[in-house]
Amino acid sequence: MMKIIRYRTRPEAAEENQRLVEKVFAELRAERPEGLRYATFRLADGVSFVHLVAYEGDGDPLGASAAFAAxxxxxxxxxxxxxxxGEVTLVGSYRLFG
Structure with missing residues (x-):
């Protein structure tokens, strides 16, 4: 399963959003869930974010993350x-997802 999530934060909330995302990645680095590939990008406008998530199997490993819940x-x-x-289909990648 591979998904893409896009959104724009309110300008005053962009830094807080990034801080919360960084906490998710800190937890993932510590817990190293199997089968998960995840990336978040902050776009040049400073308020738009894009998340790419891919996982193997039936369960979404992010669902078990306390930082992601927060x-x-x-x-x-x-x-x-x-x-x-929305779900996406990978057409090609160079080192982005393993």
Missing amino acids: FQQGIGDRVAAPPEA
């Missing part, structure tokens, strides 16, 4: 519009 908890207050999420 990130999701206040997302509605940080974004300018609801996040857009």
